[in-house]
Amino acid sequence: MVIGIGTDMFEVKRMKDRLKNQPSFSEGIYTIHEIEYCEQFKNKAEHYAARYAAKEAFLKAIGTGWRNGITFKDIEIINDNLGKPEIKLHGKAKEVCGQLNAHNILVTLSHTKELAIAFVIINNKQT
């Protein structure tokens, strides 16, 4: 059963500015795997922006936002061999999802030169 949905958008120009003006920005927000993934692209700000949107969309889907001590790096976006994104949770985010009995979290991303968008659905375990 669906127990939460969340969506978020992030402007690519805003991401470009952050990456340029805050040298440690990416290390504070993204895991090493996310950074490796985004850095392989010429349009890396689009990929970073989509992941930022996905992290915030996830927080909306669990319903509590940044409460509970969840950090950006607790919510990791990884792509499978075909490019499909998935959410891998760590730390507090994993703990909170355990309390919600969450199972099978779905994420989809899209990005243009201007805007990135993400959508997250959280299902619980069928009992």
Ligand SMILES: CC(C)(COP(=O)(O)OP(=O)(O)OC[C@H]1O[C@@H](n2cnc3c(N)ncnc32)[C@H](O)[C@@H]1OP(=O)(O)O)[C@@H](O)C(=O)NCCC(=O)NCCS
């Ligand atoms: C998946 C696909 C529909 C994406 O559509 P698009 O309009 O090009 O790009 P969008 O900005 O809307 O979406 C990009 C996101 O799609 C997602 N995506 C990629 N492959 C996916 C797949 N197999 N299943 C689900 N989502 C996928 C990724 O999250 C990607 O963003 P990311 O790289 O930052 O993680 C398209 O790239 C496709 O069909 N790819 C398969 C064929 C292929 O590999 N083509 C390579 C170029 S010829």
